Amino acid sequence: MGRTQTFDTAEAVRAARSVFWEQGFEGAPLPELERATGLSRSSIYHAFGSKRGLFDAAVESYLDEVIRPRLAPLTRESVEPGALEAYLTGLRAALLTTGSLPATSGCLLVNTAAAPIGTDDAVARVVASYRAELRAAFARGVAAARPDLAPTEAATLADACTGLVVSAFALVRVAPDAAASAIDAALALLTDRRRD
Numbered sequence: 001m002g003r004t005q006t007f008d009t010a011e012a013v014r015a016a017r018s019v020f021w022e023q024g025f026e027g028a029p030l031p032e033l034e035r036a037t038g039l040s041r042s043s044i045y046h047a048f049g050s051k052r053g054l055f056d057a058a059v060e061s062y063l064d065e066v067i068r069p070r071l072a073p074l075t076r077e078s079v080e081p082g083a084l085e086a087y088l089t090g091l092r093a094a095l096l097t098t099g100s101l102p103a104t105s106g107c108l109l110v111n112t113a114a115a116p117i118g119t120d121d122a123v124a125r126v127v128a129s130y131r132a133e134l135r136a137a138f139a140r141g142v143a144a145a146r147p148d149l150a151p152t153e154a155a156t157l158a159d160a161c162t163g164l165v166v167s168a169f170a171l172v173r174v175a176p177d178a179a180a181s182a183i184d185a186a187l188a189l190l191t192d193r194r195r196d
Contacts, residue, residue, distance in 0.1 A: 009047065010061070012037040017058035021101050021108045025055050025117045055117075059126060062108045067130070074137035084141025084161070085190060091165065092183040095172045103176065107169035114170070135162045145190055161186045 015036040019028045030041055030051060037044065048054040068075075070090070073083040094102040105111065112118050113127045139158040146154060164186040172179035 009057075012039055012047070013054070013057045013061045014065070016054050017061050017108070018101065020055055020058050021062070021105050021111075024111055024115050025052075026115060028055075056122075059108065059112070063130065066108075067133075071133070071137045074141045079140045079144040081144045084138060084145050085187065087141065088161070088165075088183055088187050088190070091168070092180055092187075095168060095179050095183070096176060103172060106172045107166075110166055110169040131162065131166070134165065135159070138162050138165075142190070146192070157189055160189055164189075 015038070016028075016033050019032055019036045023032070028051075030044070033039075033044065033051065033054065034041055039047070044051070044054055048057055070087065073080065074087060091102075094100060095106075097103050109127050109130045112123060117123050118127060135158060138161045139155065142149070142154050142158045142161070146157065149157065164182045168179040168182040171182065
């Protein structure tokens with residue numbers, strides 16, 4: 001007979017997610033994952049197959065519980081004109097909130113892209129898909145906010161916002177002011193503050 005699982009899988013994954021978010025896949029030792037999740041090594045391996053299996057579950061949790069709820073106003077059937085500006089303003093605040101995971105650790109997936117595990121084909125596909133999801137959401141936000149733009153201009157603006165957000169995620173650990181400036185640049189482009 002198999003063992004009966006006595007823990008909440010989602011809670012364990014959330015706890016592991018915080019460790020991976022702060023320390024990365026390579027930097028997260030199994031004893032730290034055991035401590036954070038409250039699970040023994042054998043329980044981790046039984047439930048997730050490996051440390052990598054737990055990481056993959058943490059990434060899915062990150063997308064489903066952190067990223068997609070924030071992007072939801074940009075992915076609805078009808079996108080409000082101020083939705084992208086609100087997203088960028090909220091992100092700026094999160095990146096500057098002392099002690100928060102976004103402020104201390106940026107983005108789990110941007111960090112993963114720059115780590116050794118980022119060269120793994122499956123991980124690279126997840127990161128590329130994440131970037132495409134951001135870009136698609138931002139394109140919808142640009143279309144709602146700036147209906148005055150030609151399609152090529154709107155596409156360029158969505159690309160610029162995506163690049164600036166990724167840059168902010170990459171910079172926040174070492175240069176929070178530069179991360180905030182990247183978001184400010186995206187906001188300036190979006191609202192075209194040069195207009196009268």
